[in-house]
Amino acid sequence: MCIAAPEKHLQYVHQMSDNWRVFVVLSVCLLLANSTLIIYWFRNRWHNHPISRALQAHVQPPHSNWGSVASSINTEFRRIDKFATGAPGARVIITDSWVLKVTTYHVYVAAQSDCHVTVTECRQHQLSPDSASPIQLLTLRVHSINPAVRPFDIRLNSTEYAELREKVHAPIRNSANVVIHQTISELFLETFRAHVDLNQPYSLPSGQEVEPCIGCMQVSANTKLVRLCHGDGADIEPECEQCFCRPMWCLSCLGRWFASRQDQQRPETWLSSRVPCPTCRAKFCILDVCVIH
Ligand SMILES: [Zn+2]
Ligand SMILES: [Zn+2]
Ligand SMILES: [Zn+2]
Numbered sequence: 317m318c319i320a321a322p323e324k325h326l327q328y329v330h331q332m333s334d335n336w337r338v339f340v341v342l343s344v345c346l347l348l349a350n351s352t353l354i355i356y357w358f359r360n361r362w363h364n365h366p367i368s369r370a371l372q373a374h375v376q377p378p379h380s381n382w383g384s385v386a387s388s389i390n391t392e393f394r395r396i397d398k399f400a401t402g403a404p405g406a407r408v409i410i411t412d413s414w415v416l417k418v419t420t421y422h423v424y425v426a427a428q429s430d431c432h433v434t435v436t437e438c439r440q441h442q443l444s445p446d447s448a449s450p451i452q453l454l455t456l457r458v459h460s461i462n463p464a465v466r467p468f469d470i471r472l473n474s475t476e477y478a479e480l481r482e483k484v485h486a487p488i489r490n491s492a493n494v495v496i497h498q499t500i501s502e503l504f505l506e507t508f509r510a511h512v513d514l515n516q517p518y519s520l521p522s523g524q525e526v527e528p529c530i531g532c533m534q535v536s537a538n539t540k541l542v543r544l545c546h547g548d549g550a551d552i553e554p555e556c557e558q559c560f561c562r563p564m565w566c567l568s569c570l571g572r573w574f575a576s577r578q579d580q581q582r583p584e585t586w587l588s589s590r591v592p593c594p595t596c597r598a599k600f601c602i603l604d605v606c607v608i609h
Contacts, residue, residue: 366422366423367423368382370423370424370425371385371386371389371425372385372464373425373462373464373465374425374427374462374465385425388413388414389411389414389416389425392411392412392413392414393409393411395411395412397483398410398411398412398483399411399476399479399480399482399483401472401473401476401480402470402471402472405419405420406418406419406471407419408470408471408472410428410480410483410484412428413427413428413429414426414427414428415427415428415431415433415458415470415484417458417468417470424458424466424468425465426458426460426462426465426468427460427462428484428485428486429485430460430461430462430465431458431459431460431461431465431486432458432459432461432486432487432488432489433456433457433458433459433484433486433487433488433489434456434457434459434488434489434490434491435454435455435456435488435489435490435491435494435496436455436456436457436469436491437454437455437494438452438453438454438455438474438494438495438496439452439453439455440452440453440503440506441453442506442507442510449500449503449583449584450500450503450504450506450507450583451473451474451475451503452473452474452496452497452503453471453472453473453474454471454472454473454474454477454494454496455469455470455471456469456470456471456472456480456488457469458470474496474497474498474503475498475499475500475503477496477498478498500580500583501572501575501576504571504575504583504586505568505571505572505575507587508567508571508574508575508602509567509571511587511602512539512567512571512602512605512606512607513607515544515603515604515605515606515607516544516606517606517607517608517609518540518542518563518606518607518608518609519608519609520563520608524562526538526563526608527562527563527564529564529565529566529569530564530565531565531566531569531570531572531573531594532566532568532569534566535566536566537563537564537565537566537608538563538566538567538607538608539563539565539566539567539570539605539606539607539608540562540563540606540608541559541561541593541598541600541604541605541606542558542559542604542606543556543557543558543559543600543604544603544604544606545601545603545604555590555599556590556598556599556600556601556604557598557599557600558598559593559595559596559598559600559604560596560598561593561595561596563608564594564595565594567605567607570594570605573591573594574586574591574602577589577591577592578591587602588601589601
């Protein structure tokens with residue numbers, strides 16, 4: 317310090333300028349505070365360390381001390397059948413008897429036998445030109461009957477939900493009535509609907525009746541394929557053809573058909589692909605799907 321800036325007189329505290337004195341005093345205080353905190357954690361063989369405290373909440377038979385809880389977690393963590401997901405800053409790990417969430421500054425631990433899980437929120441991210449596949453992110457809250465364990469949230473992709481259910485023995489409640497889309501095709505239906513809503517609607521010629529959808533027979537057919545995509549300058553799609561079929565399919569059935577005719581390994585191509593009309597085989601793209609009004 318004194319070699320780099322001799323003119324600042326940093327050898328002696330009483331020769332320094334006031335700003336430097338404040339800086340040095342603060343640095344020393346910070347160092348002392350850190351050391352005190354570490355000594356406090358270290359007392360009684362790390363008895364006060366936050367991770368050790370989180371583990372102490374689970375000291376009950378068969379575990380006699382937090383070291384025994386830690387070794388149980390260690391053993392199960394090494395098994396290959398554990399469930400693990402999430403980014404490094406919010407990793408979720410579920411072993412045979414433990415639910416863990418490891419964040420940058422905290423480790424949350426809940427015993428499977430004590431906890432119950434609630435699906436509280438879902439966020440849907442549509443398939444778009446810049447995302448490879450549509451995703452649905454679920455937030456699950458882990459509550460423990462152990463009063464020393466605070467509830468915590470875990471987040472995962474809906475396609476991992478089935479695997480999580482297999483690993484969690486605790487009941488999982490769906491409080492928010494969240495519709496969980498566990499496959500990429502189900503997720504795609506939401507995207508399909510959102511994109512079709514942007515297309516112009518189709519008005520039925522007067523006197524024409526709509527019939528039930530021939531795919532599900534549950535709702536009335538509400539889609540019509542109209543070749544709208546041609547002549548859009550650079551977006552010209554010469555391969556689309558005009559379909560002359562009367563409305564026969566509902567939007568969900570047409571969306572499922574559209575998804576089923578795609579390369580299942582490459583969902584990022586789905587929006588821009590053409591598939592044949594399920595009835596007459598004329599090629600259409602997502603821009604050509606109109607909802608009947
Ligand atoms: Zn249908
Ligand atoms: Zn057709
Ligand atoms: Zn088209």
